[in-house]
Amino acid sequence: MFLHPTLRLVPDNTKIRFMRGRFLGILVSAVLSTASVVLFFYPGLNLGIDFKGGIVIQARTPKPVDFATLRASFAAAGLAEAGLQRVGAANEVMISLESQATDKATDAAVQRIGAALEKAAPGSKILGTSAVGPTVSAELLRKGLLAVGLSLAMILVYIWFRFEWEFAIGAVVTLLLDMTKTIGFLVVTRLPFDLVMVAAILTILGYSTNDKVVVYDRMRENLRKYKSMPLRELIDLSINETLSRTVGTSSTVFLAALPLALFGGATLSAFAWTMMFGIIVGTSSSIFIAAPILLFLGEQRLRQDARVVRPTKARKRTT
Amino acid sequence: MMFFSRAKMALILGICALGVLLSLPNLMSAPAAWLPWRHVRLGLDLKGGSYLLLQVDMASVIREQLTNTLDGIRTTLITDGVGYHSLAVDRVHQRVLVTPREPGDEAALLAALRKMVAGQVAPGGTPELAVAPLPDGQVAVALSTAALTARANSAMQQSIEIVRRRIDGTGVVDPEIARQGSNQIMVQLPGIGDPNRIKSLLGRTAHLTFHLIDQTANPAAGGPPPPGDAFLPMQDQPSAKLAVRQFVAVDGGNLTDAEAGQDPQTGQWVVNFTFDSVGAREFGDVTRQNVGRPFAIVLDNQVISAPVIREPILGGRGQISGNFSAQSATDLALLLRAGALPAPLNVVEQQSVGPELGADAIRAGTISLAVGFVLVILFMGLFYGLFGWLADIALILNLIILMAILSLLQATLTLPGMAGILLTLGMAVDANILINERIREETRLGQRPLAAMEAGFRRAYGTIIDSNATTLLAHVMLFIFGSGPVRGFAITITLGIISTLFTATLVARLLMARWYVAIRPAALPV
Numbered sequence: 139m140f141l142h143p144t145l146r147l148v149p150d151n152t153k154i155r156f157m158r159g160r161f162l163g164i165l166v167s168a169v170l171s172t173a174s175v176v177l178f179f180y181p182g183l184n185l186g187i188d189f190k191g192g193i194v195i196q197a198r199t200p201k202p203v204d205f206a207t208l209r210a211s212f213a214a215a216g217l218a219e220a221g222l223q224r225v226g227a228a229n230e231v232m233i234s235l236e237s238q239a240t241d242k243a244t245d246a247a248v249q250r251i252g253a254a255l256e257k258a259a260p261g262s263k264i265l266g267t268s269a270v271g272p273t274v275s276a277e278l279l280r281k282g283l284l285a286v287g288l289s290l291a292m293i294l295v296y297i298w299f300r301f302e303w304e305f306a307i308g309a310v311v312t313l314l315l316d317m318t319k320t321i322g323f324l325v326v327t328r329l330p331f332d333l334v335m336v337a338a339i340l341t342i343l344g345y346s347t348n349d350k351v352v353v354y355d356r357m358r359e360n361l362r363k364y365k366s367m368p369l370r371e372l373i374d375l376s377i378n379e380t381l382s383r384t385v386g387t388s389s390t391v392f393l394a395a396l397p398l399a400l401f402g403g404a405t406l407s408a409f410a411w412t413m414m415f416g417i418i419v420g421t422s423s424s425i426f427i428a429a430p431i432l433l434f435l436g437e438q439r440l441r442q443d444a445r446v447v448r449p450t451k452a453r454k455r456t457t
Numbered sequence: 458m459m460f461f462s463r464a465k466m467a468l469i470l471g472i473c474a475l476g477v478l479l480s481l482p483n484l485m486s487a488p489a490a491w492l493p494w495r496h497v498r499l500g501l502d503l504k505g506g507s508y509l510l511l512q513v514d515m516a517s518v519i520r521e522q523l524t525n526t527l528d529g530i531r532t533t534l535i536t537d538g539v540g541y542h543s544l545a546v547d548r549v550h551q552r553v554l555v556t557p558r559e560p561g562d563e564a565a566l567l568a569a570l571r572k573m574v575a576g577q578v579a580p581g582g583t584p585e586l587a588v589a590p591l592p593d594g595q596v597a598v599a600l601s602t603a604a605l606t607a608r609a610n611s612a613m614q615q616s617i618e619i620v621r622r623r624i625d626g627t628g629v630v631d632p633e634i635a636r637q638g639s640n641q642i643m644v645q646l647p648g649i650g651d652p653n654r655i656k657s658l659l660g661r662t663a664h665l666t667f668h669l670i671d672q673t674a675n676p677a678a679g680g681p682p683p684p685g686d687a688f689l690p691m692q693d694q695p696s697a698k699l700a701v702r703q704f705v706a707v708d709g710g711n712l713t714d715a716e717a718g719q720d721p722q723t724g725q726w727v728v729n730f731t732f733d734s735v736g737a738r739e740f741g742d743v744t745r746q747n748v749g750r751p752f753a754i755v756l757d758n759q760v761i762s763a764p765v766i767r768e769p770i771l772g773g774r775g776q777i778s779g780n781f782s783a784q785s786a787t788d789l790a791l792l793l794r795a796g797a798l799p800a801p802l803n804v805v806e807q808q809s810v811g812p813e814l815g816a817d818a819i820r821a822g823t824i825s826l827a828v829g830f831v832l833v834i835l836f837m838g839l840f841y842g843l844f845g846w847l848a849d850i851a852l853i854l855n856l857i858i859l860m861a862i863l864s865l866l867q868a869t870l871t872l873p874g875m876a877g878i879l880l881t882l883g884m885a886v887d888a889n890i891l892i893n894e895r896i897r898e899e900t901r902l903g904q905r906p907l908a909a910m911e912a913g914f915r916r917a918y919g920t921i922i923d924s925n926a927t928t929l930l931a932h933v934m935l936f937i938f939g940s941g942p943v944r945g946f947a948i949t950i951t952l953g954i955i956s957t958l959f960t961a962t963l964v965a966r967l968l969m970a971r972w973y974v975a976i977r978p979a980a981l982p983v
Binding site: 140141142143144145146147150196198241242244245248249252263264265266267268269270271273274278281282284285288289292293296297300333334336337340341343344345347348351352355379382383386387389390391392393394395396397398400401402403405406409410413 | 510512650651653656803804805806807808809810811813814817818821822824825826827828829832833836837838839840841842843845846872873876879880882883884886887890891894898901919920923924925926927928929930931932934935937938939940941942943946947950982983
């Protein structure tokens, strides 16, 4: 009974006319991305301590946490601005402090927090500490942005080598739109933007590119197969033909990310929610953005390119 | 495409068997003789431990260098009898400025300085100092860049060595200490969830010196200390100050050993030390000449104690007492044995995870991995039937081979790394989806089973390569520029792509080919 597929993702031979919705798609995308850019500047990303510097200490007190005493003790130690938050059990507390002016001050604050905690709740145990001074946070932020920028550039070059330049432009513009939306998502949800989020964004970039490659490969194949079909119909045909692939590949990664979001703990769940958002955005942008951009970039040139035989490029293989 | 020679089949099966074998150590508790004992190492975020990033205070290295240069110039000019005034350090330009007393002294001053400079060569053969007259009549003695670089380098190497000795002295198991960049030292302390003691050990330069005390000066009277003296605070009572002669009678660098112990008479904790031959001689001379006078034991510009010399100490052995507890005596002995740091160290980053949080992280990662794995396997089976289940077998082998590669490289598995494994598995089946969808399409177009399978694999290859290449590029960037646990994520994804290219295409293809040969179906179950 398990020999044949039990379920079907997408019915065979769909004929959805996606290009009819191209203006709506691009409009929605443009609005969302513009809003995201605005959100990026105001109120801005909630930078995690990797990038902003600061201290997060998780501690366990012998008795249930008495926040009033704790707050008073911190205020007495000159740490009034420290944030106190209950995590998990009633006797566990998360103490966070904004970035200090110097590395030395940051390290000194770690000691002071420990002392103030011991004073308010003797016998407390520090479960974990994370302290990043301004030197390191500035360096991490620089490197994180560098990693994203270089990845984008390399993806652009890669697609340009493997496809015609229109595809490369289409893919990278779409990736940029995807990325701005992901940043908007991070601003709205106030999820901390840290190194793990850079990992999420890079994974989304890589993944979203896969999706575009699948659709573009089919377009390239169809450009050769149906020499007289209008580009608009051809793009619709290609999207319909690859729809089950696009949905299938996205679903498996979505299914892999879902348990991380539910059971992965604070860091990984923030990572996984962002990934899932990115997968949805990336999949829909393959259909509604990447394809119409090709249509706008010009029927004339793509048609010409398709007719010219270039033996150097691997033309036969497609999915 | 669907034909496999015996040799090729044997090779693929051999690699799979090797993968199973190499991943076994991760499930075993004790090494076995027939197995290479390499396994995945757990990152500090999973097994608990501390990561410290220390930065050597290079400004203080330069400052010390400038002070030494200034002292050298003063000595030279006094010995040579050259008139000068306003000898001062110019920190901004990293040089020492001196003015001849009379304009006519300039030639003599320059000559004396040039002679002094010629005798000082930095490691590498470049001159350490450069003498240049300035238009306003002053003379500048500047530290050369090459010399500064050489100094910084040697300060780094020395710091790493001292840090290693200090940490070894605490008995931490398997610490990892490595240079990072031009002025940072990375320290990893497995199993240490609260690194405060080690931080306090590393936070002291531990420069021990013995000085005579100027009994004529009174720090409590206020005003600046007399020339050649310094008012230093007492360690256990920082408000009380002592007038200490700046001249170093004996330097702690001449110590060969230090041990914590208890004074047999008072029962107090003390640190017993032993000098080398040079130190013993100097210590003997000083104590012989100053019997009945107090002298100060100074650690990092704080007076630990100031005992009165009762008799000459000639054997090179001595004792430091000063309100120690067992812990502080042990720590001081450890610091003295390890030696002084050439410059202060600052902690610029600290990540510590106690064993409880580590266990929580392992649990969270394992549950996610198990649930995600089952979801993906069910998805493939339900939506792609037989070919989906075959892809699932390839997926299980993928996980095994990935673990084998990670073990072989003794890679570090972090919590983000576990997420990376799960995402690798989710993306691995994408290759099978592309192949199976193509086979389905070809079948629908009327192709015979074997031809459809052929076409499915042949045509999907390019796309599979393209999509994995872009993911690979992004994660290589993440590995290069990322740090800490996030690099673990980049490593698992990158290695996962390699194992995916093998299992999702070759292994899955072999399974499908064997199935075809065994059944010879008239139609494919797609």
